Amino acid sequence: MNWIASLPMYNVTPVLASHWRALLADTLRVAAPGARIEDRGSDLYGLWRDDRLLLAQTCGYPLMHSLAGAVQVVATPHFDAPGCDGLSYRSVLVVRVDAPYPSLEACRGARAAFNQDDSNSGMNLFRHAVAPLARGGRFFGSVLQTGSHLASLQALAEGRADVTAIDCVTFAFVQDGLPALAAAVRGIGWTAPAPGLPLVAARTVPAALIESLRGALDIALQADPDRARALHLKGFSVPPAHAYDRIVTLEQEAEGAGYPHLA
Known part of the structure; x- marks a missing residue:
């Protein structure tokens, strides 16, 4: 082979x-x-x-x-990124650095960004975190699919979205290698862990x-x-x-x- x-x-x-x-x-x-x-x-x-x-x-x-x-x-x-524990990881709930959102609950009616439908970190964990807060199957004012975690962060930085969920390993790499993008956003919480x-x-x-x-x-x-x-x-x-x-x-x-x- x-x-x-x-x-x-x-x-x-x-x-x-x-x-x-x-x-x-x-x-x-x-x-x-x-x-x-x-x-x-x-x-x-x-x-x-x-x-x-x-x-x-x-x-x-x-x-x-x-x-x-x-x-x-x-x-x-x-x-060894923040949010990791053994084989498990979490997603960081992220907003713009100057956004008026101290928590996910405060993001009701905001514009969400996510990378893609088949992403555990960007969609599934995000959905699970939002589910207890939703009313009638809705929580956000709008939802934008971006295609990648980096594109979701860029959408926040450019003011096209308000909140997203980013794989904590990706977020650590952004903080290491893309300091301008990292400085434009901040974390407000964590999702549940998953393998x-x-x-x-x-x-x-x-x-x-x-x-x-x-x-x-x-x-x-x-x-x-x-x-x-x-x-x-x-x-x-x-x-x-x-x-x-x-x-x-x-x-x-x-x-x-x-x-x-x-x-």
């Missing part, structure tokens, strides 16, 4: 993209020297559904929905190779401590079999509260 791999999810800046690519290259050098790093651009589902996929990162929401049965979890990264973005492989990848990947990830992490610090990366673990069921539970809780969509 001509295996392919890619780690596109946290490429917040070009420097971070180069660090993730180097980490991946070191991992493949140990576990699968013949594998090729492939950039699919915005075609993430094409990458995730490729039978040749040896290693990539996806979001927990598609893992539990559109990718169910198509991929297997290799490991979940542990980050972080998993590293996955196609179902076609043999169990022995999955085990080799897990060992190779640890070796690659330890090979460059400065790179690990830049990536806020502490380690990896293999999550329990049903760990990601929590994402569906959070979805069901929002729906049970009469709030199936951000609105």
